[in-house]
Each structure stands twice: as C-alpha cells, then as structure tokens.
Amino acid sequence: MEKIKKGVRLEHISKIYQDPKTGKDFYAVRDTSLVIEPGSFVTLLGPSGCGKTTTLRMIAGFESPDEGEIYLGDEPINELTPNKRDTAMVFQSYALLPHYNVFDNVAYGLKLRKVPKEEIRERVMNILDLVELTGMEARMTNQLSGGQQQRVALARALVIEPSVLLFDEPLSNLDAKLRVSMRTEIRRIQQRVGITAIYVTHDQSEAMALSDQIIVMNKGVVAQMGTPQEIYYHPVDEFVADFIGEANFLKGTMVVREGEKVTLSIDGNPLVVDGRPDMQTGSQYTVVLRPEAASLADQGGMPCEVVLSCFMGSYQNYHVKVGDTLVKLEEHNPKNKRIYQVGEFCSLVFDPASVHVL
Amino acid sequence: MLKRRNITIPFYMDPWFWVKLMVFVIFALFLVWPFSSIIINAFKSSKVDGFTMANFEKFFRKKYYYGALKNSVGISVVPSLFAIVLGVPMAYLMTRYNVWGKKIWHVLAILSLMSPPFLGAYAWIMLFGRAGSVTTYLKGLGITIPTIYGFGGISTVLTLKLYPYIYMYTSGAMESIDSSLEECAENLGSGKLRRFLTVTMPVVTPSITAGALVVFMSALADFGTPMLLGGQDFRTLPVLIYNEYLSEIGGNGNLASAISIIIVIITLVMLLVQKTYVNRRNYIMSALRPPKEIEVHGFKRFLVTLPVFLISFISFLPQIVVCASSFQHTNYSSFTGGFTFENYQNLGSRLWSSMSNTFTYSLTAMVFIVVIGILMSYVIVRKKGKTGGLLDMLLMAPYVIPGSVLGLCYIVTFNVKPLVLTGTAAIIIISYVIRKLPYTVRSASAFLMQMDPSVEEASINLGVTPMKTFWKVTARLMLPGVFSGAILSWVTCINELSCSIMLSSGKNNTLTIEAYTNIVRNSVGSGAALSAILTVTSALILIICLKISKGKIRV
Numbered sequence: 038m039e040k041i042k043k044g045v046r047l048e049h050i051s052k053i054y055q056d057p058k059t060g061k062d063f064y065a066v067r068d069t070s071l072v073i074e075p076g077s078f079v080t081l082l083g084p085s086g087c088g089k090t091t092t093l094r095m096i097a098g099f100e101s102p103d104e105g106e107i108y109l110g111d112e113p114i115n116e117l118t119p120n121k122r123d124t125a126m127v128f129q130s131y132a133l134l135p136h137y138n139v140f141d142n143v144a145y146g147l148k149l150r151k152v153p154k155e156e157i158r159e160r161v162m163n164i165l166d167l168v169e170l171t172g173m174e175a176r177m178t179n180q181l182s183g184g185q186q187q188r189v190a191l192a193r194a195l196v197i198e199p200s201v202l203l204f205d206e207p208l209s210n211l212d213a214k215l216r217v218s219m220r221t222e223i224r225r226i227q228q229r230v231g232i233t234a235i236y237v238t239h240d241q242s243e244a245m246a247l248s249d250q251i252i253v254m255n256k257g258v259v260a261q262m263g264t265p266q267e268i269y270y271h272p273v274d275e276f277v278a279d280f281i282g283e284a285n286f287l288k289g290t291m292v293v294r295e296g297e298k299v300t301l302s303i304d305g306n307p308l309v310v311d312g313r314p315d316m317q318t319g320s321q322y323t324v325v326l327r328p329e330a331a332s333l334a335d336q337g338g339m340p341c342e343v344v345l346s347c348f349m350g351s352y353q354n355y356h357v358k359v360g361d362t363l364v365k366l367e368e369h370n371p372k373n374k375r376i377y378q379v380g381e382f383c384s385l386v387f388d389p390a391s392v393h394v395l
Numbered sequence: 396m397l398k399r400r401n402i403t404i405p406f407y408m409d410p411w412f413w414v415k416l417m418v419f420v421i422f423a424l425f426l427v428w429p430f431s432s433i434i435i436n437a438f439k440s441s442k443v444d445g446f447t448m449a450n451f452e453k454f455f456r457k458k459y460y461y462g463a464l465k466n467s468v469g470i471s472v473v474p475s476l477f478a479i480v481l482g483v484p485m486a487y488l489m490t491r492y493n494v495w496g497k498k499i500w501h502v503l504a505i506l507s508l509m510s511p512p513f514l515g516a517y518a519w520i521m522l523f524g525r526a527g528s529v530t531t532y533l534k535g536l537g538i539t540i541p542t543i544y545g546f547g548g549i550s551t552v553l554t555l556k557l558y559p560y561i562y563m564y565t566s567g568a569m570e571s572i573d574s575s576l577e578e579c580a581e582n583l584g585s586g587k588l589r590r591f592l593t594v595t596m597p598v599v600t601p602s603i604t605a606g607a608l609v610v611f612m613s614a615l616a617d618f619g620t621p622m623l624l625g626g627q628d629f630r631t632l633p634v635l636i637y638n639e640y641l642s643e644i645g646g647n648g649n650l651a652s653a654i655s656i657i658i659v660i661i662t663l664v665m666l667l668v669q670k671t672y673v674n675r676r677n678y679i680m681s682a683l684r685p686p687k688e689i690e691v692h693g694f695k696r697f698l699v700t701l702p703v704f705l706i707s708f709i710s711f712l713p714q715i716v717v718c719a720s721s722f723q724h725t726n727y728s729s730f731t732g733g734f735t736f737e738n739y740q741n742l743g744s745r746l747w748s749s750m751s752n753t754f755t756y757s758l759t760a761m762v763f764i765v766v767i768g769i770l771m772s773y774v775i776v777r778k779k780g781k782t783g784g785l786l787d788m789l790l791m792a793p794y795v796i797p798g799s800v801l802g803l804c805y806i807v808t809f810n811v812k813p814l815v816l817t818g819t820a821a822i823i824i825i826s827y828v829i830r831k832l833p834y835t836v837r838s839a840s841a842f843l844m845q846m847d848p849s850v851e852e853a854s855i856n857l858g859v860t861p862m863k864t865f866w867k868v869t870a871r872l873m874l875p876g877v878f879s880g881a882i883l884s885w886v887t888c889i890n891e892l893s894c895s896i897m898l899s900s901g902k903n904n905t906l907t908i909e910a911y912t913n914i915v916r917n918s919v920g921s922g923a924a925l926s927a928i929l930t931v932t933s934a935l936i937l938i939i940c941l942k943i944s945k946g947k948i949r950v
C-alpha cells in the first residue's frame with residue numbers, strides 16, 4: 038500500500054451527554070488532546086465507562102465532539118460525516134452483513150466505491166489471504182466461528198485501504214485462548230500493512246501486547262500516554278499504577294536530598310531513591326512498588342509481618358504489613374527459597390532502583 | 396448547563412427530517428384534521444348559531460341514544476371478561492403442556508381473529524337464527540332455544556372471535572417467565588394451583604389487561620356483528636353513527652359527530668385505566684430459561700388437549716358453516732340443502748368488480764403501508780427523541796378511533812372544499828393506510844429493536860451514505876418483521892367493513908362490503924358465496940404467511 042500514512046490529532050476534545058436518569062449533562066470525554074503518530078498502534082485503555090468508546094466513535098464520526106477539533110493527518114474532519122472519513126472500524130459484535138457471504142461482505146465497501154469488478158476480486162482475495170481465510174469466500178457469515186467472523190470484519194475494514202483502523206474491543210466476544218492468538222494476528226497484520234491503528238480495550242495485557250503507545254483514560258480524561266514500559270515503570274499517578282498491573286503504595290516523607298538521590302522515611306525506615314527536582318524536604322510522597330520487584334528476607338530491609346502466604350505454582354504470594362501499610366508481593370520460583378509462614382516477622386527487601394516515586 | 400456545539404448539518408440536508416415531515420403531514424391531513432372537524436361539528440347544530448351542547452343533551456335525554464351507550468359498554472365489557480376466561484387457560488395449556496395438534500389450534504385462533512367482521516354473526520344466524528337450521532330442527536322436536544338476537548348473542552359471537560387476543564398476549568408473557576421463578580415457588584412447597592395464582596398470574600396480568608383492552612376496543616368498535624344480531628331494538632354506538640349518518644344525509648352529521656366523540660372518550664378512558672394499572676405493577680422479565688413443556692401422556696394428554704380443541708374449534712366453526720352453506724341450494728332467502736355451485740355462478744360480474752376493488756385498494760394501501768411503515772419504525776426505534784414518541788402516540792389513534800368514526804370524520808371533512816375526496820377510491824385507500832399501518836409499524840419496530848445497530852454503522856463507516864445504507868442494509872434486514880406485520884395489515888384491509896362501508900359509493904364496493912350488503916338484503920346464497928370467498932382468501936394468505944414466518948405472528 039503506497040498510501041501516505043496519516044496520524045490522528047485530537048485538540049481539546051469534549052463530549053457532553055445527558056444522564057438519562059437525572060437529566061443532567063455530564064462530560065463523557067473532557068478536554069482531551071492526543072497526538073497519534075502515523076503508522077503506530079495505539080490503545081485506549083481504561084475502566085468501564087471512562088469514555089474510550091466515545092473517543093473512538095468521535096474519531097469515526099458517529100458522535101460529534103461538543104468542543105475541540107479532530108484532525109486526520111493535517112485535515113480537520115469535524116464537519117465530515119462518517120462515510121466521508123478515511124477511517125474503518127472493527128466492531129465488538131463484528132457487525133457483518135448477515136445477508137451477504139464472506140466475499141460480498143469484504144467487497145461491500147469497494148462495490149459502493151465503483152471499483153472495477155476485476156480489481157475488487159483481486160483486492161478481496163489478497164486481503165482474505167492476508168487474514169488467512171482463503172477458500173471461505175462463499176460461506177455465509179453464520180457458518181463461521183467467532184474468530185473467523187472477526188477476521189472477516191478485519192478484512193472488510195482493511196480492504197478499503199483506510200488511513201486509520203479503529204477497533205472497539207474486537208476480541209471481547211472470543212474465548213481466552215483465541216483472544217491471545219487473534220491479538221498476535223492483528224498486530225502482525227497491522228505491521229505488514231503499516232496502517233495507523235487505534236484500539237479500545239479494558240484488558241491491560243491486550244494493551245501491553247499490542248501497542249506502541251498506550252493511552253490510559255479515567256473518567257473522561259487522559260491519565261497518561263506512553264509506551265507500555267513507561268506506563269508500567271513510570272506511572273504518573275496512583276490510578277495508572279493501580280490500573281496497569283498490581284501496585285503497592287508506600288507513603289513516606291522526604292528527609293534529605295543528595296544530588297540526584299533523595300532519602301524518604303517510610304514508617305521510620307530510610308529509602309534512597311532517584312528523586313525529581315521539584316521534590317521538597319518535609320513533603321509526603323508515594324512510592325510505587327511492583328509485587329514482583331520485592332522479596333522477603335530474614336533481615337536487611339523493612340521489618341514486616343506476614344499476614345498471608347499462599348503457594349501459586351510459579352510464585353509464592355505474600356501479603357505483609359509494614360507498619361500499617363499492606364504490601365502484596367510475589368516471590369517467583371519459590372522452590373528453593375525459604376517460605377515464610379503467616380505470623381512470622383521478617384524483612385521486606387527490594388532494589389531501590391525498581392521503585393518509582395509519584 | 397454545559398455548552399453544546401450545534402449540530403453541524405442544516406436540518407434540510409438531513410433526509411430524516413423530510414421523512415418525519417412527510418409522516419406528520421400524512422397524519423395531520425388524514426387523522427388530526429378530520430378528527431378536529433368532527434369535534435367542532437359535534438358542538439354545532441343546524442338550529443342554532445355558534446357552539447352548543449344541544450347534540451349531547453339530545454343524546455343523554457333520549458333512551459334511543461343513551462340506551463345504545465349502555466348496550467355498547469355491555470357488549471364490550473362482557474366479551475372482554477369471557478375472553479379472559481377462554482384465553483388465559485388456553486394460553487396456559489398451550490405454553491406448558493404437549494397439547495396434541497398445537498400448531499393447528501394456534502392457526503385456528505389466528506384465523507378466527509382475522510376473519511371478516513360479520514362472519515361469526517352470520518354463521519350463528521344460519522344455525523340458530525329464526526330460520527336457522529338447528530332452530531328448525533329442534534323446533535321439529537318441540538324444543539325452543541333462547542334467542543341469539545340481542546345482548547347474549549352479540550356477546551357470545553364477539554367473545555368467540557376476539558378471545559385469541561387474550562390467548563396470544565398471555566402466552567407471550569407466559570413464555571417469558573423464567574422457569575427458575577416457578578421452580579423456586581415449587582421448591583418452597585406451593586401446589587400447582589397456588590403457584591399459578593401467586594407466581595404466574597401476577598407476572599402475566601399486565602399482558603392479560605393489555606389483551607383485554609384490545610378486546611374491549613375491538614368489541615366497542617365492531618359494526619358488523621351488532622348490525623346483524625342487534626335487530627331493531629338492540630343498537631350500539633357504531634350502529635347509531637351509521638344510522639344517524641344515513642338519516643342525516645345532506646345534513647352535516649352533528650349528532651353522529653357527538654356520538655363519535657363519546658365513543659372515543661370511552662376508549663381513551665379505558666386506555667388510561669389500563670395504562671395506570673400496568674404502570675403501577677410493571678414486571679419486566681426476560682426469560683433466561685424459558686419454561687419447559689410438561690410431557691403428559693395418554694388420557695392426561697387428551698384432557699389438556701380437549702379444552703384447547705373446543706375453544707379454537709368452536710370459534711373457527713363459523714368459517715366452516717359459511718363455506719359449507721355456500722354450496723347449498725337456496726330458495727327465498729333460506730338454504731334448502733343439496734350441493735350446487737349456483738350461488739357462485741349467480742354472482743357474475745359483481746364478484747369480479749368487488750374482487751378487483753378489494754385487491755386494487757388493499758394492495759395499493761399495502762405499498763404505502765410498507766414504505767411508510769419501514770420509515771416510521773426506523774424513526775421511532777433509532778431516532779428516538781420527541782418526534783419518535785409523538786409518532787408512537789399517533790399510532791395508537793387508529794386503535795382508539797373506531798372505523799365508523801373515522802369514516803364519519805372523512806365524510807364530514809372531505810365532502811367539502813378544499814379537498815373533496817368522498818366517493819373516490821382514494822379515500823378508501825387512505826382509510827386503510829391510516830387504520831392498518833400500526834400492525835406493520837409495531838411488528839417492524841419490534842424486529843428493529845433486536846437488530847444490532849453496529850451493522851448499519853459498519854456500512855456507513857465503509858463509506859456508504861446513511862440513506863443508501865438504510866435501503867441496502869437496514870430496510871433489507873427489517874424485511875421479515877415488516878413482512879409479518881404487513882400480512883396482518885393486508886388481511887385486515889381485505890376484511891375492513893366499518894369504515895369502508897361509509898366511504899363507498901356503490902361502485903367502490905369491496906368483497907367485504909358486497910358480502911355484507913347481500914347478507915343484509917337477505918340474498919343468502921350470494922352472501923354465503925362471497926363470504927366464503929373472503930374467508931378462504933384471508934385464510935390462504937395467513938397460512939402462507941405463517942408457513943414462511945414459521946408461525947411467528949404478533950397481533
């Protein structure tokens with residue numbers, strides 16, 4: 038595809054809905070600005086009701102923003118109706134046309150663009166080959182499995198060669214195993230075609246596996262945008278840290294700064310970490326500690342009491358109390374390690390480089 | 396208040412704006428305006444200038460008039476109650492037991508509901524009337540049977556014709572009860588009867604009352620039955636409207652208008668009563684596990700089948716009686732037995748003209764009904780908002796306004812400039828469209844509500860314009876729902892009597908009008924032959940439709 042890749046830009050987008058019960062207006066999406074690079078795979082991730090679908094539907098044109106402007110490439114597209122936008126969407130419910138067979142479903146968008154018959158045939162067959170559905174073009178859509186239907190939906194979106202592919206939880210109707218294989222498939226195809234893709238999900242592992250960039254949304258606003266690593270290791274706030282993977286939050290007061298390093302006092306225990314320039318002595322800070330980054334030892338760290346100890350196969354799951362704070366941790370490969378029992382007093386140890394100060 | 400951006404496209408660019416406008420213009424022109432005219436008409440009199448209550452005073456002073464009001468209420472309330480007595484047990488047995496020949500009884504119920512409006516009365520007269528075959532036979536044995544003319548006969552005929560409304564509404568509700576609810580009651584140790592009274596009944600009562608309301612409204616509006624069985628002394632309001640209108644020819648139908656207003660007020664009151672009752676106890680249910688059919692065998696199976704058989708067979712009997720009689724010799728307005736085709740042969744050209752009228756009018760009306768029905772149900776379901784709600788309300792109007800009232804409305808309104816339509820075929824077609832549209836819209840909307848809207852969005856998203864998407868995808872997928880509704884619209888158009896008889900000018904007579912006039916004129920042979928043709932036509936259409944839609948018809 039020799040088309041010029043286009044990115045998507047949202048500038049101060051808001052969407053207002055009316056709550057059907059109270060009749061009050063509220064922001065489903067609020068003052069959101071985003072830059073999505075051409076050719077990248079971006080996921081919108083967030084809890085239910087945070088405005089992911091609304092954002093996606095505004096890009097597709099099914100909802101019009103109440104404030105702000107959306108750009109496709111450099112062109113503002115607010116005024117364009119969905120059929121005039123160069124986007125193609127893959128729906129959660131597949132939304133295949135039940136009265137057409139696989140071939141006609143995929144060819145649907147092309148036929149109405151008055152593409153010559155020969156070319157339609159060639160393009161459809163190529164795409165069906167790409168999604169590995171060759172030989173099924175005569176089947177009716179209700180004769181396909183869920184995964185195959187989703188591939189038809191994907192092929193149908195790809196065949197019109199849109200600038201941007203939009204996905205709204207396309208895998209949530211599939212079983213867990215198929216979900217994993219389909220997401221690798223989607224990623225493979227996106228990279229082959231080199232198309233810009235925006236993908237909505239509330240499944241964080243899906244987001245991690247697929248994305249160049251993850252946009253975490255919360256209550257209608259963007260909480261953080263970044264690569265999966267940035268989001269995981271450097272979450273901007275407790276919401277993001279907690280939403281992506283498991284997180285422990287340790288509260289501490291800053292006692293001293295020595296160059297880059299700062300010392301925090303957590304429940305009386307000193308912790309030396311990389312500090313930010315704006316941190317002030319005497320203020321309270323929260324430290325994010327991932328469960329897999331910590332382990333237990335007889336001594337040498339923060340004194341703690343074990344309140345839960347549970348064998349999970351690949352790891353031993355502990356809950357310990359440091360002062361009043363509950364810390365969850367996972368001791369991986371526990372076979373050759375000492376197992377601490379509930380009620381034991383021991384020591385919580387971790388590499389200060391693996392924690393992140395909010 | 397948060398600030399919203401205005402819709403970007405101007406309203407006149409939105410095709411749906413024009414659709415809504417068109418629908419409103421149609422309803423305004425052919426429902427609101429005519430009805431307003433008779434409201435005004437009801438408060439006028441040729442004797443005084445300006446507005447007056449004289450017509451209403453006259454109505455409530457003379458027994459001739461207010462007696463008809465009492466009669467009308469009687470023959471609407473009593474059939475509603477008896478229809479519950481027949482319909483609810485039938486629904487229960489049909490949904491819960493492996494009744495023999497289930498499909499047949501179901502089809503018979505639909506057939507009797509959709510039969511020509513005077514058919515039941517006519518068949519009863521043939522059997523139990525003054526010169527009826529059973530009456531004559533029993534007289535020979537020295538037995539006299541109670542008269543079927545008047546209140547008792549009309550109520551019986553209407554009950555037997557209309558009970559299927561209750562049966563269908565109730566069985567719909569019974570199928571949607573989650574079986575765990577009833578099992579739960581059983582676990583707690585309730586007996587079958589108690590379970591039925593404490594669990595099943597409360598859940599289905601809203602549907603029963605909805606069905607009873609429809610029975611009430613249909614019985615109140617019925618024109619053919621009281622015309623044939625009422626005789627000189629038992630008049631109902633629709634009959635009065637017709638008589639008044641006939642005797643006021645050349646006049647302006649002031650009294651008939653007043654009577655129409657009274658009928659409409661009665662239906663509106665019943666509608667409100669039913670709505671408030673249901674709103675107070677609304678159990679929304681969707682069966683996760685629809686109740687299982689209980690398998691019974693041998694004598695027990697016979698026992699559960701017998702009541703269902705009796706009910707549906709007796710209500711279907713008139714159609715057999717009429718068809719069979721149509722092959723008998725006749726002699727001075729009575730049947731004399733034997734077998735002959737002469738009744739059919741004697742019809743001659745009347746048959747062809749009325750037949751061609753029936754099909755031309757009903758099929759023309761169907762074209763409008765299907766197109767408007769598809770567009771309207773889309774607006775109601777997908778474009779919600781104020782307009783959708785208003786349209787939904789307008790759709791109730793044909794249920795509330797009886798056929799004879801609408802007929803009067805049209806005569807009063809379209810007899811004079813600016814729009815003179817009386818005596819034309821167009822006015823009959825228009826009355827069909829307005830009165831029978833709801834069947835199609837309701838069935839199509841119910842279907843559309845279950846359709847995934849993202850299919851349409853996907854099509855638009857692939858670059859197809861919304862209008863093209865509507866016709867290529869939405870309308871196409873709605874067809875099964877539209878089809879089953881349209882068939883009902885069609886059959887009821889074919890059998891329409893109360894409105895078209897007032898609008899027809901002889902040369903516009905349809906099969907139904909022709910059959911009815913022959914019966915009234917005592918030309919029994921032609922009457923029976925025409926009725927038989929009508930019955931068989933309706934039955935064939937319905938049966939074909941049931942075959943295609945696999946028995947899924949909503950009334």
Ligand SMILES: Nc1ncnc2c1ncn2[C@@H]1O[C@H](COP(=O)(O)OP(=O)(O)OP(=O)(O)O)[C@@H](O)[C@H]1O
Binds near residue numbers: 055057065091
């Ligand atoms: N048409 C509508 N009218 C009113 N409110 C709406 C409408 N559509 C969505 N909302 C509300 O807007 C908010 C955001 O909805 P949205 O569908 O974008 O959530 P989401 O992030 O996609 O959630 P999920 O993960 O559950 O799909 C929700 O509170 C929702 O109830």
Ligand SMILES: [Mg+2]
Binds near residue numbers: 089090091
């Ligand atoms: Mg969503």
